[in-house]
Amino acid sequence: HLLSQANITDDEVFRGVQGRSILNRMRLDGKVAYVTGGGQGIGRGFAHALGEAGAKVAVVDMDHTKAQAVVKELFLKGVHAIPIKADISKSDDVQRMVDTIVSKWGAIHIACNNAGINRNSASEDTSLEEWDQTFNVNLRGTFMCCQAAGRVMLKQGYGKIINTASMASLIVPHPQKQLSYNASKAGVVKLTQTLGTEWIDRGVRVNCISPGIVDTPLIHSEDLRPLVQRWLSDIPAGRLAQVTDLQAAVVYLASDVSDYMTGHNLVIEGGQSLW
Ligand code: NAD
Numbered sequence: 001h002l003l004s005q006a007n008i009t010d011d012e013v014f015r016g017v018q019g020r021s022i023l024n025r026m027r028l029d030g031k032v033a034y035v036t037g038g039g040q041g042i043g044r045g046f047a048h049a050l051g052e053a054g055a056k057v058a059v060v061d062m063d064h065t066k067a068q069a070v071v072k073e074l075f076l077k078g079v080h081a082i083p084i085k086a087d088i089s090k091s092d093d094v095q096r097m098v099d100t101i102v103s104k105w106g107a108i109h110i111a112c113n114n115a116g117i118n119r120n121s122a123s124e125d126t127s128l129e130e131w132d133q134t135f136n137v138n139l140r141g142t143f144m145c146c147q148a149a150g151r152v153m154l155k156q157g158y159g160k161i162i163n164t165a166s167m168a169s170l171i172v173p174h175p176q177k178q179l180s181y182n183a184s185k186a187g188v189v190k191l192t193q194t195l196g197t198e199w200i201d202r203g204v205r206v207n208c209i210s211p212g213i214v215d216t217p218l219i220h221s222e223d224l225r226p227l228v229q230r231w232l233s234d235i236p237a238g239r240l241a242q243v244t245d246l247q248a249a250v251v252y253l254a255s256d257v258s259d260y261m262t263g264h265n266l267v268i269e270g271g272q273s274l275w
């Protein structure tokens with residue numbers, strides 16, 4: 001006890017790692033990030049959070065007008081940002097996205113593979129077309145992004161990949177009918193676990209975030225909107241998540257403070273998966 005008291009000023013807990021405070025170590029100055037599906041909803045929130053923390057941000061979306069609008073918002077805050085039009089279910093688009101960022105900024109440190117789609121049909125009616133569409137974006141697309149960005153990161157010996165999964169990877173939210181969505185998001189968690197453990201000894205961490213039900217345009221689609229009231233009674237927190245409830249998580253996973261975390265699923269759902 002006396003010894004540890006005597007050494008307190010040498011202690012990293014007291015001084016901060018390399019003399020830096022926790023908040024300072026969560027800064028992302030000099031880092032290059034991209035966010036897929038960055039044109040609206042959760043991705044837009046992630047792009048703002050990473051930019052505010054100091055990163056340069058490529059806002060990637062298949063809807064270029066939306067990506068451009070978010071880039072304009074980021075400019076207003078003094079964030080370096082570019083829009084990139086890409087459909088992450090197409091391998092050529094994914095490779096072009098990565099090449100564009102590397103040629104512009106010379107590196108990719110933070111990859112937010114967030115774009116995803118949702119279909120709602122009874123399992124007995126789920127068409128192969130719906131299944132394939134959902135998997136092509138949510139799982140195959142996320143894999144292609146992880147691989148293309150991961151190759152750059154492995155060469156750098158450094159990288160933080162953050163995939164957007166969903167609470168639906170853990171539970172079956174009632175009364176949604178989302179077989180293809182739930183299965184694809186469970187796949188994102190396993191993809192994350194596998195890459196996270198495979199690449200950590202080469203400096204690349206891979207984690208995912210699983211939001212509960214977030215108030216974004218996605219849940220205001222024709223087939224999901226009627227379910228909102230029902231969901232509210234399933235959430236211990238008593239409200240839907242807002243995009244702002246998720247923003248700090250992406251900065252945490254993108255920054256060096258989370259270096260000892262890999263392959264994991266950060267669940268942010270107001271307690272819904274526990275009820
Ligand atoms: P959203 O529909 O509001 O926005 C998605 C964005 O991604 C749009 O701008 C869209 O143009 C873009 N996009 C869709 N497909 C794309 C593709 N193939 N290539 C490039 N861009 C594409 O969705 P959101 O609610 O912000 O959801 C973002 C992510 O979070 C998704 O992966 C979703 O599954 C996941 N998620 C959402 C919720 C929720 O309740 N909203 C909950 C859990 C997980």
